Amino acid sequence: MRLNDQTTSALLLVTPALLGLLLFILLPFATALVLAFTDLRLGSPLAVNFVGTDQFLSLFNDPDFIRALLNNLLFAAVVVPLQTILALALALLLNRGLPGTVAFRTLFFMPVVFPMSLVAVIWSLIYAPGENGMMNAFLQWASFGLWEAKDFLRDPLLAMPAIMLLSIWQGVGFQMVILLAGLQGIPQTLYEAAALDGAGRWRQLLHITLPQLRNPLIFVMLVTTILAFRLFDQVQIMTRGGPENATTTVVYETVQAAFARQQVALASAMTVVFFLLVLSITWLQRRFTHHEREVA
Amino acid sequence: MRPGAGSILLRYLLLAGLAIFFIAPLLMMFLGSLKADHRVLLESGSLTAFLPHELSLQNYSDVFRRTDFLRFFFNSLFITGCVVICGLVVNALAAYAFARLQWRGRDLIFNLVLALMILPFEAIAVPLFYGASILGLRDTYAVQILPFIANAFAIYLFYSFFIGIPKELEEAARIDGASTLRIFFSIIAPNAKPVFASVAILTFLTWWGSYLWPTMVTIGPTVRPLPVAIASFYTLPPLQWGDILAFGVMMVSPVLLLFVIFQRWFVAGVASSAMKG
Numbered sequence: 001m002r003l004n005d006q007t008t009s010a011l012l013l014v015t016p017a018l019l020g021l022l023l024f025i026l027l028p029f030a031t032a033l034v035l036a037f038t039d040l041r042l043g044s045p046l047a048v049n050f051v052g053t054d055q056f057l058s059l060f061n062d063p064d065f066i067r068a069l070l071n072n073l074l075f076a077a078v079v080v081p082l083q084t085i086l087a088l089a090l091a092l093l094l095n096r097g098l099p100g101t102v103a104f105r106t107l108f109f110m111p112v113v114f115p116m117s118l119v120a121v122i123w124s125l126i127y128a129p130g131e132n133g134m135m136n137a138f139l140q141w142a143s144f145g146l147w148e149a150k151d152f153l154r155d156p157l158l159a160m161p162a163i164m165l166l167s168i169w170q171g172v173g174f175q176m177v178i179l180l181a182g183l184q185g186i187p188q189t190l191y192e193a194a195a196l197d198g199a200g201r202w203r204q205l206l207h208i209t210l211p212q213l214r215n216p217l218i219f220v221m222l223v224t225t226i227l228a229f230r231l232f233d234q235v236q237i238m239t240r241g242g243p244e245n246a247t248t249t250v251v252y253e254t255v256q257a258a259f260a261r262q263q264v265a266l267a268s269a270m271t272v273v274f275f276l277l278v279l280s281i282t283w284l285q286r287r288f289t290h291h292e293r294e295v296a
Numbered sequence: 297m298r299p300g301a302g303s304i305l306l307r308y309l310l311l312a313g314l315a316i317f318f319i320a321p322l323l324m325m326f327l328g329s330l331k332a333d334h335r336v337l338l339e340s341g342s343l344t345a346f347l348p349h350e351l352s353l354q355n356y357s358d359v360f361r362r363t364d365f366l367r368f369f370f371n372s373l374f375i376t377g378c379v380v381i382c383g384l385v386v387n388a389l390a391a392y393a394f395a396r397l398q399w400r401g402r403d404l405i406f407n408l409v410l411a412l413m414i415l416p417f418e419a420i421a422v423p424l425f426y427g428a429s430i431l432g433l434r435d436t437y438a439v440q441i442l443p444f445i446a447n448a449f450a451i452y453l454f455y456s457f458f459i460g461i462p463k464e465l466e467e468a469a470r471i472d473g474a475s476t477l478r479i480f481f482s483i484i485a486p487n488a489k490p491v492f493a494s495v496a497i498l499t500f501l502t503w504w505g506s507y508l509w510p511t512m513v514t515i516g517p518t519v520r521p522l523p524v525a526i527a528s529f530y531t532l533p534p535l536q537w538g539d540i541l542a543f544g545v546m547m548v549s550p551v552l553l554l555f556v557i558f559q560r561w562f563v564a565g566v567a568s569s570a571m572k573g
Contacts, residue, residue, distance in 0.1 A: 010393040017386050109562075115551075118544045132337050274419060
């Protein structure tokens, strides 16, 4: 029987992958769901108890965690639109195939291959306090000397915007590439027809380009929103959540709880909240994406 | 829509302005890595930051003197290499079974695998850390490699590609009695180079730069990879910016080298992740 033949070899082929997914994704995730309702601490000799929703209640009474949630929301609310608009502008500028566009595309994409830890270190130098710091010097020059040198990463008002800027610098090339691919998929005939009807540049952008880019745009916004909620590396390296919790994030608080304070149960509860956030963002994206072809 | 000369000029001006924003940090890193430590910060506030003068390789030799760079580099290379190579084999074979073989439960299991794509690593980091701790596996290579070989998204990318390869290619070999593995390696794999390249590049980028997990599980420098190493080198007194930037240049150079050689594949690989959803 050919069918049986294939079942045997199929099982051989999928077993390593399924075993990995089961052991290292499904099992840990299920563990987090269970641990979130206990009072487990790493290395504690006390018996573990089920405490119901106590961990979640204490989370939402914890000003640090609330601040972390708000910071993630703020980060998403600022970075997602800014980065998407910048990526769209770059893609539109590069889409015409002017001489030299390949070099520009290479340059804009280059930060994407940089590890975030390195980006954080480089930008710490850019944000150096005092007039020697590159960002301070630039702002002083741009404001005709009005800008007073600031210590960006230790200023509660400036630390978050500083982290936002370097995140955009690192991530925008990724979105640009996806939008460029989307732009290249728009049939040229649509523009020709619109031009015949006398539609100008802006009307073509509004009525052809943007609607045709709908799915790629929603996709890049989804990815950036999820990245905004995964924010960690920059914060850990540059500010450690400070000053005054100005840059703390959900993942940063989770790692602090699990790693520094050994509160595995509390960290698991944070993980569950994080997962629910990601789930709802993805659900929103699915709702807004036009499905022309279904997967599988 | 033929852009006029004015609009082309405007386009280039905009591009050039944006290019400065992207290139300034990169230039500062490369040139700063070649300047004396005390000059890096001093010059970063003026255009001299971008002038190549009085350059030396002193910082590079200082990095090797002050820290065990080669060990960290090897750790990153070993961990990333293992995840990439094992991942390609394991995920491609599974995807082939989902895309081409007939077996009971296939569609159900495949949909479960697709559902796992929604779980970002941060959603499993805590229990995984807990598991690694109680099993005494912290500070090992295994804990940085094994959990990341099987990858739902890689399976999905392979699946999407394999499903588009014409069935006729395999039929002849199958009639000749070739085994499934043989068909996979002699027919499917050679026809699927682009997806292997995309998955390899995506996986490599992800793990070369991975910071969260190694910062949780590594304790000493023995199995510490580069991203954790640069973060700790950055806080190692005395603060020597030239050395830190030289460390950074050496850390990113393999990726940049690959990027320059395989740029087309990088862009295609990253863009292919957009097919998700």
